[in-house]
Amino acid sequence: MAPDPSDQERRARDAIETLARAETGRLLGALLRDIRDFQMAEDCLQEAMESALTHWARNGLPDSPAGWVLQTARRKAIDRLRRARNFDRKAEEYGLLIELDQQTVDSEAPAAIPDERLRLIFTCCHPALDAKTRVALTLRTLCGLTTREIARAFLDSETAMAQRLVRARHKITKAGIPFEIPEPDHWGARLNSVLSVIYLTFNEGYSATAGSELLRHDLCLEAIRMGRLMLELLPGNADCEGLLALMLLNHSRSGARADGEGGMIALEHQDRAKWNRQEIAEGCALLDSALARGMGGVFHLQAAISALHAQAPSHAATGWREIVLLYEGLHRLTPNPVYLLNRAVALSYASGAEEALAALAPLEAELGAYQPFHAAKADFLRRTARIGAARQSYRRAIALSANESERRFLESRMAALDQPG
Amino acid sequence: MKYLALIYTAPGASPDYGTPEFGPLMDAYRAAGEVYQRDGVMLGGEALQPTSMATTVRVRNGKTETMDGPFAETKEQLGGFYMFECANLDDAIRYAAMIPAAEHGSIEVRPVMELD
Numbered sequence: 001m002a003p004d005p006s007d008q009e010r011r012a013r014d015a016i017e018t019l020a021r022a023e024t025g026r027l028l029g030a031l032l033r034d035i036r037d038f039q040m041a042e043d044c045l046q047e048a049m050e051s052a053l054t055h056w057a058r059n060g061l062p063d064s065p066a067g068w069v070l071q072t073a074r075r076k077a078i079d080r081l082r083r084a085r086n087f088d089r090k091a092e093e094y095g096l097l098i099e100l101d102q103q104t105v106d107s108e109a110p111a112a113i114p115d116e117r118l119r120l121i122f123t124c125c126h127p128a129l130d131a132k133t134r135v136a137l138t139l140r141t142l143c144g145l146t147t148r149e150i151a152r153a154f155l156d157s158e159t160a161m162a163q164r165l166v167r168a169r170h171k172i173t174k175a176g177i178p179f180e181i182p183e184p185d186h187w188g189a190r191l192n193s194v195l196s197v198i199y200l201t202f203n204e205g206y207s208a209t210a211g212s213e214l215l216r217h218d219l220c221l222e223a224i225r226m227g228r229l230m231l232e233l234l235p236g237n238a239d240c241e242g243l244l245a246l247m248l249l250n251h252s253r254s255g256a257r258a259d260g261e262g263g264m265i266a267l268e269h270q271d272r273a274k275w276n277r278q279e280i281a282e283g284c285a286l287l288d289s290a291l292a293r294g295m296g297g298v299f300h301l302q303a304a305i306s307a308l309h310a311q312a313p314s315h316a317a318t319g320w321r322e323i324v325l326l327y328e329g330l331h332r333l334t335p336n337p338v339y340l341l342n343r344a345v346a347l348s349y350a351s352g353a354e355e356a357l358a359a360l361a362p363l364e365a366e367l368g369a370y371q372p373f374h375a376a377k378a379d380f381l382r383r384t385a386r387i388g389a390a391r392q393s394y395r396r397a398i399a400l401s402a403n404e405s406e407r408r409f410l411e412s413r414m415a416a417l418d419q420p421g
Numbered sequence: 422m423k424y425l426a427l428i429y430t431a432p433g434a435s436p437d438y439g440t441p442e443f444g445p446l447m448d449a450y451r452a453a454g455e456v457y458q459r460d461g462v463m464l465g466g467e468a469l470q471p472t473s474m475a476t477t478v479r480v481r482n483g484k485t486e487t488m489d490g491p492f493a494e495t496k497e498q499l500g501g502f503y504m505f506e507c508a509n510l511d512d513a514i515r516y517a518a519m520i521p522a523a524e525h526g527s528i529e530v531r532p533v534m535e536l537d
Binding site for chain 1 (some may be wrong): 422424507508510511513514522532534
């Protein structure tokens with residue numbers, strides 16, 4: 001019996017969607033090894049995927065869908081080069097590509113796809129591209145997200161995001177951003193740039209400032225997926241372990257952070273039974289492994305703070321003293337008044353709100369326009385029974401608040417000042 | 422690839438000829454130049470007279486018009502350039518960062534357009 005054509009088409013479509021999400025990085029990496037032009041590699045890959053849809057819907061899936069797409073994309077590239085005016089010169093440059101095509105014609109089995117994803121991620125996260133472009137290009141290239149999905153996550157129009165991506169690919173080619181793993185003397189800074197892009201992606205998803213909840217949550221999952229990829233490509237790298245641990249530990253609380261109406265729930269009031277134990281266990285194991293290597297970077301210290309929260313049986317029984325010390329460590333590594341603000345909050349639970357108020361005073365000059373500073377101050381004032389002053393601080397915080405759920409949260413805290421107890 | 426490294430500095434930011442700081446600055450340029458020669462990456466490079474010496478030229482309707490001064494008045498002015506031949510942008514950035522003016526001004530690294 002012949003297969004139902006509509007069924008076969010659906011299977012082809014599903015296969016391509018899966019392929020795009022799982023293999024875009026590997027396929028583009030393999031293409032870029034032979035085609036120096038990033039935009040052309042991307043275009044050839046897109047065309048190959050479109051051809052795949054037609055062919056697979058008609059003839060069924062090939063043995064190696066990824067191999068089929070890579071070979072087709074290479075042929076599309078050769079076709080484009082043949083059509084170019086200066087083929088003779090290019091033929092020399094692209095000899096390898098033509099050779100590769102010949103090889104796959106001679107032997108029926110598709111050759112293994114080389115894994116060039118590490119070079120690719122260093123290229124996409126190159127510091128000569130601006131930070132937002134790095135995130136967008138990495139999501140498109142390594143995670144296979146569509147331009148529309150990335151645009152929606154950034155609240156940009158699809159056209160603007162498409163232009164940003166095209167400009168980035170052209171710059172990579174025309175400015176000679178290398179498709180290389182960095183030299184040892186730049187390794188630290190360049191790896192840091194990659195890990196920051198991943199963490200930025202995670203935070204874009206985690207801090208629900210705007211945008212569709214669902215897409216934002218997807219960004220967290222993509223960032224975790226990239227964190228896993230980096231660890232797979234650089235096994236035993238303590239910084240990669242630290243970052244993945246941090247993301248898993250923070251993400252473990254994502255199911256307990258929001259109420260039914262999208263309002264945020266403070267750590268103190270979260271239902272700890274809703275925390276994801278599996279992510280906590282994995283995050284803690286990764287952190288232990290990283291710390292055993294003797295490394296103590298920013299990601300490790302932040303992950304350690306997150307782990308102390310994750311492992312505490314209750315808000316009161318949290319290792320607040322250790323958290324105070326970890327924030328001090330963070331501030332020593334990269335001085336930032338926000339670390340000191342967080343330290344003051346931890347101090348309020350370790351030593352009392354009075355001491356925390358004293359720790360807050362010297363930060364006012366730098367953080368006077370920062371909403372969380374006033375929210376923390378209001379809370380310390382409330383806990384030391386200075387109700388009038390607490391109300392004033394809540395008002396400041398509300399005035400500085402950037403989104404609705406934050407504002408609602410602060411208003412409910414202010415209203416609670418009037419309730420006895 | 423060829424890269425043009427354009428050196429921009431604010432007037433007064435670089436030490437003047439005759440001041441005690443001028444000598445060390447020239448030594449630093451010489452040292453950078455030696456590295457460029459050693460690595461065989463320098464295709465050329467010059468320092469320019471200040472923008473007050475500039476003349477801007479336009480041809481309109483076949484007529485040459487000249488104007489005293491630079492094309493655009495900017496706070497940081499183009500003071501010189503190097504042309505490098507490098508494998509990639511990472512190398513170009515490394516050599517550009519050796520230009521002494523990078524410490525008080527800015528170096529714009531521009532790839533040269535390659536015509537097919």
